[in-house]
Amino acid sequence: xxxxxxxxxxxxxxxNLQRELGYYTDIMGATVVETxxxxxxxxxxxxxxxxxxxxxxxxxxxxVTGFQLSPGVELKAFESRLTEHGIRHTRLTDARPGIxxxxxxxxxxxxxxxxYAEMAMPAPGFAxxxxxxxxxxxxxxxxxxxxxxxxFFTDVLGFHAxxxxxxxxxxxxxxxxxxxxxxxxxxxxxMHHIAFEMRGSAHQYQASDALARAELPILWGPSRHTAGHNxxxxxxxxxxxxxxxxADMDIFVPGQDYFEPRPWHEQMPQRPRVWPLxxxxxxxxxxxxxxxxx
Ligand SMILES: [Fe+2]
Numbered sequence: 537x538x539x540x541x542x543x544x545x546x547x548x549x550x551x552n553l554q555r556e557l558g559y560y561t562d563i564m565g566a567t568v569v570e571t572x573x574x575x576x577x578x579x580x581x582x583x584x585x586x587x588x589x590x591x592x593x594x595x596x597x598x599x600v601t602g603f604q605l606s607p608g609v610e611l612k613a614f615e616s617r618l619t620e621h622g623i624r625h626t627r628l629t630d631a632r633p634g635i636x637x638x639x640x641x642x643x644x645x646x647x648x649x650x651x652y653a654e655m656a657m658p659a660p661g662f663a664x665x666x667x668x669x670x671x672x673x674x675x676x677x678x679x680x681x682x683x684x685x686x687x688f689f690t691d692v693l694g695f696h697a698x699x700x701x702x703x704x705x706x707x708x709x710x711x712x713x714x715x716x717x718x719x720x721x722x723x724x725x726x727m728h729h730i731a732f733e734m735r736g737s738a739h740q741y742q743a744s745d746a747l748a749r750a751e752l753p754i755l756w757g758p759s760r761h762t763a764g765h766n767x768x769x770x771x772x773x774x775x776x777x778x779x780x781x782x783a784d785m786d787i788f789v790p791g792q793d794y795f796e797p798r799p800w801h802e803q804m805p806q807r808p809r810v811w812p813l814x815x816x817x818x819x820x821x822x823x824x825x826x827x828x829x830x
Contacts, residue, residue: 538694539609539617540710543672543717544655545586545602546730548777549593553577555774556590563750564732565666569658570633578633581732585634585656587672596775598727601675602638602650603710611639611653621692634658644688645681646725667743669732673782674716676728682706682721689717698788698795699763700810707763714764714786714795729770731780737767743781747771760784762815765800 550556557577560566566579566588578586591599605614611627618625618639625641632638634656641649662668679685686706689695695708698715704722707715720728734740740758747754755778757769766785773779786795786806794805803809 538606538710539614540603540651540693540695541606542604542711543601543675544584544604544652545589546672546675546727547576547589547591547599547602548775549591549595549597549599550775551593551596552774553590553592559750559774560588560590561663561666563666563746563752565663565668567660567663569660572633580658580660581669581671582662583657583659585658586632589632596777598647598677598777600640600648600650601677602632602635602652604655605651605653606710609653611637611651614651615639617692621688623688623692645679645685647677647679647685667732667734667746667781669781670735671733673713673731673733673785674718675730676705676718676720677726678720678722678728679725680721680723682719685719689719696788696790698786698808700808701763701815702810702813704813705763709788712787712789714766714788727777729778729780731768731782733785734781734783736783740767740769740781740783744769760800762802763811765795765798765806 560579561568566581568577569580569585570578576589576591579588581587615625623641625639628640629637635652636654638650638652689708690697695710697706698709699707704720706719708717708719710716734743744754752771755770758767760767764785766782768780768782770778770780788795794807797805
């Protein structure tokens with residue numbers, strides 16, 4: 537059973553909170569909906585109470601990743617499922633603004649995850665300036681226990697594996713996107729990248745210009761990936777988090793176990809498959825750089 541509907545938010549610890557806040561407001565075009573008593577900023581891309589949260593810390597890191605449960609899945613049923621699988625979790629009430637109740641898994645394969653049924657929708661609207669993505673699309677998590685994380689998301693939460701780069705990266709979805717999650721088996725525990733959806737190639741070009749004006753160099757792209765076939769570019773934000781901007785991602789058709797056909801597909805029909813590591817084009821250098829920096 538598919539228990540999760542979408543990636544809801546990522547909370548980052550930032551060494552220079554004001555500068556990172558400037559990245560997300562001025563450059564990305566997110567809107568601050570609320571600032572907590574501890575100074576944590578909660579930012580919306582347009583509808584939800586928050587899609588990004590920024591917290592002051594000694595060093596940059598991904599703090600927590602939040603997922604919204606599928607419509608009709610209640611927290612109680614979700615907790616039972618976790619208990620059945622022996623996964624340690626806690627129910628938290630009013631722990632985050634905009635979310636009355638959530639279930640937290642404090643640690644699984646080195647990552648902290650939260651799951652919620654409802655989030656307030658103050659709908660600040662899409663910003664008039666900045667890149668202004670459609671939405672938060674996916675997050676890529678690295679862990680030495682990558683296989684454990686994949687097993688958790690597939691066997692316990694009902695995610696579908698949609699592609700693999702040998703035994704290094706596994707793409708997972710809980711909706712129609714080719715991937716909502718990317719799990720990377722690596723010697724380090726951290727986020728590899730976070731990805732925001734652009735409206736299309738014209739928007740991708742405008743975003744590239746905005747990044748150039750902000751003196752944030754593009755590390756790779758815009759170019760089309762193999763797995764997922766999204767048209768993507770990558771840059772580091774002010775805290776050194778890798779950010780992907782993408783469009784045109786493959787659309788998964790669950791009952792058919794293939795992706796909606798596109799002219800650039802290598803196979804007809806294009807189905808989930810194992811790709812050679814040599815085609816991990818965008819990441820080869822970035823992946824190595826990340827490991828070197830860890
Ligand atoms: Fe990505």
